[in-house]
Amino acid sequence: MSQGALGALALGGISASGGAILAACGSEQPSALKQHWSSPSTTEPPEIAGRRWWLEGGFKPVRNEVTVTDLPIKGALPPELTGLYVRNSSNPLRGISPHWFLGDGMVHGIALDQGKATWYRNRYVQTAYLAAGGGLGAGVPGGASTLSNVSVIEHAGRTFSLGEVGLPMELSASDLSTLGPVDFGGQLKGNFTAHPKIDPATGILHAFGYNFTEPYLSYHRISADGATVQSQDIALPRATMMHDFAITDQDLVFMDLPVVFEMDEAIKMVSSPDSTAVPYAWKPQVGARIGIMPINGSAEQIRWVSIPPCYVYHTVHAHREGSKVVLDVCRLDSSFAPQGTPSALTRHRWTIDTAGKHLRFHDEILDAPPADLPTVDHRFVTRAARHSWLAEVSSRPGEVAFAGCQHFDAKTGAVQRWSPPGSQRSGEWLFVPTAAGEGEGYVMSYVYDPRRQLSSFVVLDALAVSKGPVAEIPLPVRVPYGFHGCFVTA
Numbered sequence: 001m002s003q004g005a006l007g008a009l010a011l012g013g014i015s016a017s018g019g020a021i022l023a024a025c026g027s028e029q030p031s032a033l034k035q036h037w038s039s040p041s042t043t044e045p046p047e048i049a050g051r052r053w054w055l056e057g058g059f060k061p062v063r064n065e066v067t068v069t070d071l072p073i074k075g076a077l078p079p080e081l082t083g084l085y086v087r088n089s090s091n092p093l094r095g096i097s098p099h100w101f102l103g104d105g106m107v108h109g110i111a112l113d114q115g116k117a118t119w120y121r122n123r124y125v126q127t128a129y130l131a132a133g134g135g136l137g138a139g140v141p142g143g144a145s146t147l148s149n150v151s152v153i154e155h156a157g158r159t160f161s162l163g164e165v166g167l168p169m170e171l172s173a174s175d176l177s178t179l180g181p182v183d184f185g186g187q188l189k190g191n192f193t194a195h196p197k198i199d200p201a202t203g204i205l206h207a208f209g210y211n212f213t214e215p216y217l218s219y220h221r222i223s224a225d226g227a228t229v230q231s232q233d234i235a236l237p238r239a240t241m242m243h244d245f246a247i248t249d250q251d252l253v254f255m256d257l258p259v260v261f262e263m264d265e266a267i268k269m270v271s272s273p274d275s276t277a278v279p280y281a282w283k284p285q286v287g288a289r290i291g292i293m294p295i296n297g298s299a300e301q302i303r304w305v306s307i308p309p310c311y312v313y314h315t316v317h318a319h320r321e322g323s324k325v326v327l328d329v330c331r332l333d334s335s336f337a338p339q340g341t342p343s344a345l346t347r348h349r350w351t352i353d354t355a356g357k358h359l360r361f362h363d364e365i366l367d368a369p370p371a372d373l374p375t376v377d378h379r380f381v382t383r384a385a386r387h388s389w390l391a392e393v394s395s396r397p398g399e400v401a402f403a404g405c406q407h408f409d410a411k412t413g414a415v416q417r418w419s420p421p422g423s424q425r426s427g428e429w430l431f432v433p434t435a436a437g438e439g440e441g442y443v444m445s446y447v448y449d450p451r452r453q454l455s456s457f458v459v460l461d462a463l464a465v466s467k468g469p470v471a472e473i474p475l476p477v478r479v480p481y482g483f484h485g486c487f488v489t490a
């Protein structure tokens, strides 16, 4: 089984320059107009095939939980950035895992206060799996049996670590200790995935969980005060890996894509810590669909439209234009496909026209260098967001890493980029607003320097990323590459 996932992002060269939006239209498939930016395959390169690269180099798990205070700062840390930046990661307690995605959750946080960096902490998320020795070997995933390694969110004044399955785990924003699993007083049943969306107009948290047995998909709506959970089950023909979704002010947008859950492989995976089995497989023959459900409607009102098979880990954002839902995504040709299957990573704008009896799908390629882990100005979720920031994939052959920051301007098509010097590599660039306008603020990420085997925390002006860091906080520790973070405002 190849990783075939984001963890296998390792590309050949990225070519050329430019960056206008490329209008590549078609009724189903986008036409093959030439892009300024090439989109080479993301398939695991032969140099690392068969290696557990997610246990090496910048991915290698760290063993100790540390606390460092009064950190030095290069440049000027904007005083408006007062709060906690915290990012999740996969950090197997036992030192091994069958896949990058399948280690125990560890959060890495840095507390910022009026231009100072008061502390850095890394802490395991105290799940039931962790208490049982780590990994997936201690029972069926669900509830507190979660790896809780994907993302961190803040909602209704509480901070949650989230995983692909299981319950949210509440964290203390004061020291990153785990307060425990949260089922909202028994209201939340089933799984809760790592990419819920907060509607900035209502404060409602829209979320979903996918399950390995029926019901395969459940939608959850959590009230703005965090007190009430309403759930609806959505019928699917099979269990598929549904990592992300999107919302507009009127719609929930689900992606039923052909990475299919494999029970036999799951049993192999949990039966031995040395197993390399993973519980998903690429099955394009089952088809791919987008589902649109009214945000205030019922599961029976969901409508589906078939699309060409592909996989999307992350939506960039969605909004509605009249009868059309516009959805920007980071699209892979495949994921969890057999070793050697080509899989390019490209930015697409999908438009789903909801007028008429049947949905109509339109596909357009956006001309930007290969990148993933998108973030937007969260105040513009559901609106026609202009700005997005993504982690570019490294262009070094044989390397599995994200490289630097890409700012994409959807209005002009302009791409701004910044890469850390030399062999240093970043992760997700989280946007944090500090002024009223869209994009007025900063983006931030941990950056790893393999030469020194140390990391730093880097802050860029969100609308001028190519100018390089406005502040850098060197850390006396290594922060392994990870996934998604959030900023908890003090």
Ligand SMILES: [Fe+2]
Pocket: 150, 194, 195, 243, 313, 314, 483, 484
């Ligand atoms: Fe994700």
